[in-house]
Amino acid sequence: MFDQYINMFSPPPLGVTQFTGDIKYVQKIIKENQFESNGGWNSISNDKCILDLPELVTLKTYISDFVHRYVLKVFRINHKIDITQSWSTITNNGEEHPDHFHVNSYLSGVMFVKSSEDSPPLSLQNNIKVPTISLDLFDGNQNLPQNEFASVTATTFSVAPVEGSIVLFPSLTPHGVSKSKSNDERIIIAFNTFPRLPFGCKNETNLVMSRI
Numbered sequence: 001m002f003d004q005y006i007n008m009f010s011p012p013p014l015g016v017t018q019f020t021g022d023i024k025y026v027q028k029i030i031k032e033n034q035f036e037s038n039g040g041w042n043s044i045s046n047d048k049c050i051l052d053l054p055e056l057v058t059l060k061t062y063i064s065d066f067v068h069r070y071v072l073k074v075f076r077i078n079h080k081i082d083i084t085q086s087w088s089t090i091t092n093n094g095e096e097h098p099d100h101f102h103v104n105s106y107l108s109g110v111m112f113v114k115s116s117e118d119s120p121p122l123s124l125q126n127n128i129k130v131p132t133i134s135l136d137l138f139d140g141n142q143n144l145p146q147n148e149f150a151s152v153t154a155t156t157f158s159v160a161p162v163e164g165s166i167v168l169f170p171s172l173t174p175h176g177v178s179k180s181k182s183n184d185e186r187i188i189i190a191f192n193t194f195p196r197l198p199f200g201c202k203n204e205t206n207l208v209m210s211r212i
């Protein structure tokens with residue numbers, strides 16, 4: 001037997017890092033904000049550029065540096081990526097956030113600000129499986145253990161909401177939060193990013209720049 005199974009393509013990886021600053025201070029600043037409830041969904045901060053608060057300047061720099069390292073490591077590009085909008089959500093018992101993705105953004109991220117062991121995870125959906133595999137042969141019975149191709153066959157990847165951890169993923173990756181069964185609130189900061197103009201390659205005719 002000379003079978004080979006060679007991985008071809010996969011989505012950009014999930015970036016994960018841990019905030020080493022004072023998470024209790026971040027919790028305090030976030031809790032001072034106004035939140036609006038969203039009819040069964042989690043509530044969202046009125047401030048949609050929350051990382052621009054002067055009290056969070058250290059955190060914003062920390063996240064920006066991580067985004068820069070991600071792009072350098074994954075795409076081998078040394079380019080400034082700006083955090084565009086950023087907001088906070090609070091998920092209480094019985095609340096959820098249905099699957100969605102973020103338009104007008106390059107990479108999106110979530111920082112877990114406050115959680116407990118039974119807080120719901122962040123669930124990311126495999127959005128390259130559907131365009132590549134037309135048939136699903138799974139009959140409801142899992143008769144073999146997962147192997148090294150789990151990242152190909154899995155439909156969902158769950159991220160535990162560890163306080164202080166920051167995750168980064170392509171903005172078009174669908175993601176959501178299942179209904180919370182926890183009696184403790186779950187607080188996150190979410191953010192979008194966009195490459196600073198100009199970017200692209202003039203000779204490849206894909207340069208993006210301001211024409212003002």
Ligand SMILES: [Fe+2]
Pocket residue numbers: 100101102175190
């Ligand atoms: Fe989101």
